Amino acid sequence: MNVETKGGDRAIVCKKVLLATGALTELNALLPGILIDQMLRPLTVSLVEVSKEHAEQQLKCMPCVIYRGDGHHSWHKVNPNYKNRNVGFYMLPPIKYPDGVTMSRWHGDSCFEEETPKIRPYIDMVHGQLGVAIGGNDDAAKSSDEIGRMAAMMMLREWDSPISGTFFGVSCIKPDFHPDLTFVSVQ
Structure with missing residues (x-):
């Protein structure tokens, strides 16, 4: 090759x-x-910075969460990525980045994913x-x-x-x- x-x-x-x-x-x-x-489908990403203390005390046992479903009645339902207008997300526990930050600020980003x-x-x-x-x-x-x-x-x-x-x-x-x-x- x-x-x-x-x-x-x-x-x-x-x-x-x-x-x-x-x-x-x-x-x-x-x-x-x-x-x-x-x-291929677009995704919205939210990165939330938390304090070291919050990560180590309140969130240290947080599991990975995957959700697919109807969501809460107050959630915005217009999302072309999910069949039957269902919503989905996954949430990870705090991750320490190489620069030492575990995420008190937040910012949005976008990416894409492939679905089989x-x-x-x-x-x-x-x-x-x-x-x-x-x-x-x-x-x-x-x-x-x-x-x-x-x-x-x-x-x-x-x-x-x-x-x-x-x-x-x-x-x-x-x-x-x-x-x-x-x-x-x-x-």
């Missing part, structure tokens, strides 16, 4: 490649000749040398360690999860895909 940078000024030759590039896989055409069955038809990630080999770990379905932040571990084991051909690898199989590969594909362009 040849992995080339966007400018073409650098190339890496390797036996296998694992793409764990999320929504950027489709946006940058990192899998030429392959159409992955997924939908069965609402589970794709962790699969698209051919003998090329694997993917994509399709986070808005939940990858909380499970990225395990997704990465499973993908690494897959690349070593040592699948060790109690869940069958077919559960995470890629759907909708273009019919003109050729398994002798040896070029991946990294943006």
Whole structure:
């Protein structure tokens, strides 16, 4: 496999490649000749800074929370990202950033996520040398360690999860895909 940078000024030759590039896989055409069955959707992000004391005392046992449903009657319901106008979010406990901040201020941001038809990630080999770990379905932040571990084991051909690898199989590969594909362009 040849992995080339966007400018073409650098190339890496390797036996296998694992793409764990999320929504950027489709946006940058990192899998030429392959159409992955997924939908890109925008997300709104709120980052809230809390004091060190608050994080260590009141929030230290806060679990990760994922919510999908109708929401409270006072919530704004016009959201094109959720079927039947349902709302969804996930909330993480305080995270200490490299600059030492755990988040007394807040600010908004935006990003995007890819959603797969069965609402589970794709962790699969698209051919003998090329694997993917994509399709986070808005939940990858909380499970990225395990997704990465499973993908690494897959690349070593040592699948060790109690869940069958077919559960995470890629759907909708273009019919003109050729398994002798040896070029991946990294943006």
